[in-house]
Every structure is written in structure tokens, then in C-alpha cells.
Amino acid sequence: MADTSTLVIGTRGSPLALAQAHETQERFAKSHGWTPDQLPLAVIKTTGDAIQDRPLSEAGGKGLFTKELDIALLEGAIDLAVHSAKDLPTTLPEGIMIAGYLPREDVRDAFISRRFKGLHDLPSGAVVGSASLRRQAELRRLRPDLNVTLLRGNVQTRLAKLERGEVDATLLAMAGLRRLGLTEHVTAVLETEDFLPAVGQGAIAITVRADDERVMRAVEPILDAPTGHALAAERAFLTILDGSCRTPIAGHAHLVGDELVFRGLVLRPDGSERLEVSRRGAVSEAVSLGREAGTELRTRMPPGFLDA
């Protein structure tokens, strides 16, 4: 391994992943005065990057974006990995842990269209593309008259498909658009009350080797505690419901004063049914709060809901 003042950052190669890795370097520069050459980037291609034609839920789920980075961490080729928290599986491989999260970006989803001002201005039959089961199901629930289709690719690819007229509208995370400097494309921002984000949306997770205290100590000053509390609740909620990665699930926690306020929901993929839960509690209870919310939804779900 390199000397004590060098850490190799592992990242995927997509423009968003690179922006997140650069943000991590900048936060190290601010808090430690480290220059980018002390934090070299190792760009690692993941299985998920190669799959463009199918929903990832069908191809094998979230681990597709993390497996190669996990291996690089465990082999010592990198010292930390930078991920969109939203894309991290609930269970990580033995020997790897989440050190924490950078301060969260905007958690909301954006509505993007060239011709229509908002979700409710879309004419019946309009084509709305998304790769997210959660967004597809919420769209179908709010507007059963729309033609909701699969739209894959990275953020830029999706915007290009929209420009070419392949779809009338799409939804993307504000966080990614902000980090890429692409907010000029946003037509309307969907408030969390109306359109609940995915668990982890807007947060950047840093993973490390579970036994590497040197790296953990170095990373600690750039981590954000409020984001950590929110993510603890959200990920605990997801863990309880994660029976199938084909289930549309949303969950969001945030601090109000020193209290954690959480909302979560599950939907049938066709949008015909939607179950919602909310909880408030102390930050110290973040994990049990998330678990209880998940358990409540499980008990309220009709048989077969998760397999629909």
C-alpha cells in the first residue's frame, strides 16, 4: 500500500460517478489540505455499466454496480470507494463497510420535458420513460393514462433520448443533475410530499475495508452526521422490505431539529396499490425506526404484494 498520505479512490467511470469522486477529492482538500495527486482515482468498470438494454432489476440488481469495486477494495487495489448510496445493496460483502456519507444533495426527483410543463400537463397516452421501478409505479398511480416505458442509460444518454423525441418526458434525480451541472434541463421539481424519493437518493456513500482504521480515520472529517442518521433509518427500512429487488419502494428520512422524520412506501408495479408509513423518533433510534416502519408495511401488505 502507498504511504500514509496517499489514498486510492475507486470509482465507476460514468460522468456522475466521476463527479462524485471529484467531490470527494475536493472535500479532502478542504478538510485535510490534500492535493488530488494524494488521492489518485482508479476508474473501475462494473458489470452494471455494460448492461443497457434491460432493467437492472432483471439483470441481477444493485450489486452489479458494486461488485468490482468491492473486489478492488478487498484486494487492496483501492483504499476507499465512492458510490451513489441509492445504488448500494443493503448487504455488503464480508470485510467491507460504509464509513459514512458526504453531505446530502437535493433528494427530490425532477420532471424533464421539452413540451410539457409538469406531470399533470402531460396529455393522455404521453410516453414517459424511466428505468426506476419506483418512478414507473408512482407515475402509473398518479397518471394511469400515461404510457410508461423503460428508459435506460446514464443521465446524459437519457437526456439525449428525450431530445431525440424517443419519450415525451422523463424523471431524474435532482442530485445527479446538480452534480453534473445539468439543472438547466429541469422543467419542474417534484416535492417529496408528492413523489417520495428512493432510499439513499442524493447521498454519496464511502465504502472502506472494515478493518482499515487508517482509512476510516482519514475519511471521518469529510463525513456528514445528519446524512448518516437519515441513511441509517432509510437503509434499515429497505433491508426489511428487500425481499425482492423488483418491488417499487421509496423512503426518505430527514432531521427536524434533533428529531428524525421518516416516510416510506411500497407500490404495486402497476400503480394499482400504494401503502405508506410514517415515523418520527430520536436520532439514536434511527435503525429501529426504519426497521419498525418496514415491519409495519410488511404486516399491512396483502399476500403476494412483494412478488407482484
Ligand SMILES: NCc1[nH]cc(CCC(=O)O)c1CC(=O)O
Ligand atoms: N440509478 C442511477 C442513479 N444513481 C444515482 C443517481 C442520481 C444521484 C442520486 O440519486 O444520488 C442516478 C440517476 C437518477 O436516478 O437520476
